[in-house]
Amino acid sequence: MKNSGKTGFLQKSWFSRKKTSFVKNSYIVKELVKRNIKVQYRNSAIGVLWTILNPLLNMLVMFIVFSSMFGKNDPYYALYLLCGTITFALMRNATTQSMTSIVNNRGLLTKNKISQYVFPVAHNISAVINFAFSLVALLAVMLFVAIKNYPTGFSIFSPNILLVFVMLPALFLFSYGLSLVLATVYVFFRDIQHFYNVFLTLWTYLTPMFYKPEDFFANAEAGDVSAKLISWIININPMYHFVDYFRDVVYFCASGGIGLPGFGDVLVLYGWGLGAFLVGTLVFSLTRPKFIYNI
Amino acid sequence: MEIKEQNQIIEKKQIDRQDSNDEYVIKLEDVCMDFYTRDEKVDNLKEFLVRFFRGKLEKKRFRILEDVSFDVKKGESIALIGHNGAGKSTLLKIIAGIYKPTKGSVLVNGTVAPLLNLGAGFDYEATGKENVYLNGAILGYSKKELEKKYKEIVDFAELHEYMHIPLKNYSSGMVARLGFAIAIDVKPDILLVDEILSVGDENFRRKCASKINELKEQGVSFVIVSHNMAQVKNLCEKAIWIENSKVMDYGEVNDIVKKYTEYCNSLKH
Numbered sequence: 001m002k003n004s005g006k007t008g009f010l011q012k013s014w015f016s017r018k019k020t021s022f023v024k025n026s027y028i029v030k031e032l033v034k035r036n037i038k039v040q041y042r043n044s045a046i047g048v049l050w051t052i053l054n055p056l057l058n059m060l061v062m063f064i065v066f067s068s069m070f071g072k073n074d075p076y077y078a079l080y081l082l083c084g085t086i087t088f089a090l091m092r093n094a095t096t097q098s099m100t101s102i103v104n105n106r107g108l109l110t111k112n113k114i115s116q117y118v119f120p121v122a123h124n125i126s127a128v129i130n131f132a133f134s135l136v137a138l139l140a141v142m143l144f145v146a147i148k149n150y151p152t153g154f155s156i157f158s159p160n161i162l163l164v165f166v167m168l169p170a171l172f173l174f175s176y177g178l179s180l181v182l183a184t185v186y187v188f189f190r191d192i193q194h195f196y197n198v199f200l201t202l203w204t205y206l207t208p209m210f211y212k213p214e215d216f217f218a219n220a221e222a223g224d225v226s227a228k229l230i231s232w233i234i235n236i237n238p239m240y241h242f243v244d245y246f247r248d249v250v251y252f253c254a255s256g257g258i259g260l261p262g263f264g265d266v267l268v269l270y271g272w273g274l275g276a277f278l279v280g281t282l283v284f285s286l287t288r289p290k291f292i293y294n295i
Numbered sequence: 296m297e298i299k300e301q302n303q304i305i306e307k308k309q310i311d312r313q314d315s316n317d318e319y320v321i322k323l324e325d326v327c328m329d330f331y332t333r334d335e336k337v338d339n340l341k342e343f344l345v346r347f348f349r350g351k352l353e354k355k356r357f358r359i360l361e362d363v364s365f366d367v368k369k370g371e372s373i374a375l376i377g378h379n380g381a382g383k384s385t386l387l388k389i390i391a392g393i394y395k396p397t398k399g400s401v402l403v404n405g406t407v408a409p410l411l412n413l414g415a416g417f418d419y420e421a422t423g424k425e426n427v428y429l430n431g432a433i434l435g436y437s438k439k440e441l442e443k444k445y446k447e448i449v450d451f452a453e454l455h456e457y458m459h460i461p462l463k464n465y466s467s468g469m470v471a472r473l474g475f476a477i478a479i480d481v482k483p484d485i486l487l488v489d490e491i492l493s494v495g496d497e498n499f500r501r502k503c504a505s506k507i508n509e510l511k512e513q514g515v516s517f518v519i520v521s522h523n524m525a526q527v528k529n530l531c532e533k534a535i536w537i538e539n540s541k542v543m544d545y546g547e548v549n550d551i552v553k554k555y556t557e558y559c560n561s562l563k564h
Binding site for chain 1: 330331339340341343388391392393394395407409411412415416418420421425428429432433434435437438
């Protein structure tokens with residue numbers, strides 16, 4: 001009968017206990033997500049519209065800077081940029097916000113008995129919702145590019161685009177797992193925030209978002225040593241696979257249909273996603289009883 | 296014949312034990328709580344490495360609570376009294392399940408609502424209404440319950456015309472009132488209250504007192520931390536006096552309060 005710390009559930013079964021706490025936690029997550037989305041652009045004149053405008057403007061800046069370098073022969077270069085940046089932005093937003101979420105919510109965690117998981121989960125869901133908003137921006141750019149390249153341009157509106165929803169769960173698992181690791185480390189070492197910020201800059205450049213990795217792959221085939229090294233780095237970078245998959249389904253349909261991503265590509269994505277998810281969950285669940293004494 | 300008798304005795308003992316477990320809503324046995332702190336909190340890598348190589352990373356152990364045992368029966372209320380830093384709030388957090396005790400056992404039978412800090416979950420950029428829903432979710436209400444209770448909460452807080460403006464524009468008294476109104480609307484078996492019964496103006500305080508009495512009549516058990524002795528006597532049957540992490544005395548409320556007051560007076564002179 002001794003049940004240290006457990007409250008009120010002595011008579012209930014394990015299953016109904018899990019169910020109650022799941023229902024409770026999912027409602028908390030829902031409210032947190034609502035707050036995250038609203039707080040982002042509170043007091044700005046156009047509010048939530050920024051979630052669509054933001055990726056568009058970012059893409060425009062990159063287009064102005066890089067189109068003459070990497071997009072010379074590519075009429076769909078704007079699309080190439082946008083696919084990469086919004087995919088990467090999902091991961092970046094989710095992880096940077098989740099990293100500090102446990103410590104920033106210390107007021108809640110030390111005064112209420114709530115699950116520590118709700119904060120990283122809420123930030124990851126918010127990032128997915130923001131991603132969904134940027135898909136509206138993507139559609140706008142697709143329309144623009146299609147009109148510009150009339151009549152062949154309209155081939156980009158193919159049902160293949162729906163394959164993005166095959167990638168999305170894997171990307172969610174990946175950034176969620178990474179978020180859990182970062183949030184855990186941040187509780188014990190605040191320095192990780194600065195390391196991670198620098199690392200993210202590096203990561204942004206190592207992920208082919210504005211340049212074309214195919215150039216490196218071609219040079220590596222030809223026997224160039226440094227190109228081989230760069231190709232290797234690009235290939236072990238999980239974000240490359242996510243970005244590449246998304247671009248394959250949206251972009252390559254347009255440029256002649258080089259081929260849809262195959263089952264092997266999907267396996268790679270889910271390998272990274274599940275791997276990160278498992279490691280993150282393990283690290284987080286083992287250390288979370290100690291969080292409260294360190295936040 | 297002898298064996299039969301023994302069996303009967305054992306059975307009777309078991310029945311007694313079951314009875315006693317049903318009767319208690321809270322039962323603490325020899326609860327100890329340690330905190331480990333380094334001299335200064337080392338939370339960056341440089342500091343950690345510097346200290347690590349100098350061999351200065353030993354942690355200091357602080358015993359916040361030592362061998363605390365008490366029980367609260369159904370419908371009974373108990374007050375935790377003592378000086379600041381004695382360990383009262385830590386004890387509440389142990390009962391709430393936020394901290395796990397280092398040693399000893401905690402048995403809690405029933406739903407617990409911790410009112411440890413009003414508005415701990417408030418987001419000051421969000422409006423009053425948004426905060427009611429967010430804070431309510433954290434306290435364990437479902438959406439349906441909250442929709443039903445929303446009006447009640449606003450009525451109690453008397454903040455009708457302020458619900459659609461951000462909390463940062465509230466006065467501190469208004470924030471406390473909203474926090475109290477959300478928290479008190481819960482119907483738990485045990486309510487843990489940490490020095491929050493003196494929020495708002497005189498009028499609101501009276502309202503809180505009558506609400507608390509109403510809950511008490513409904514059979515809710517209270518564990519309160521308070522420095523207001525009149526309130527303690529009014530609300531609780533028992534009291535625990537904690538001083539320097541140890542239980543100094545435990546028993547009937549008037550007794551303990553008297554001893555504690557005498558002790559305080561003796562310190563002054």
